[in-house]
Amino acid sequence: MAWVHAVIALALVEYLFFGFAVARARGRYKLPAPATTGNEAFERYYRVQANTLESLIVLIPAMLIFATYVDALWSAGLGFVFVLGRAGYFAGYTRAAGKRHWGYMASILPMIALTAGALIGALRAAL
DSSP, rough: HHHHHHHHHHHHHHHHHHHHHHHHHHTTTTTTTTOOOOOOHHHHHHHHHHHHHHHHHHHHHHHHHHHTTHHHHHHHHHHHHHHHHHHHHHHHHHTOGGGGGHHHHHHHHHHHHHHHHHHHHHHHHHH
């Protein structure tokens, strides 16, 4: 489980980095809080952070359940692919909205696999 926990911590560090990037973008594009609209470049940074938060709500419990009922190393590996995908999502989306797709796919597919595996593993254990 140590690898699972390490990857979860890495995903949280990445999320914190995205939050810092939003704060920097807020200053760079002169968009004072609490505004979240008004500059397209800023909005892309903000969406990366918000979309990542939405994903973490699914990822973290899915990783823990998958690790418990299926395999901890696979859980950590899939979680790490998610982290790499989110980095690609950040790199692409902050440049242009149309460049976010490969990073999105690289992060959503492991999340789907972890969630499906968690559900199947828990149901198998229950039955």
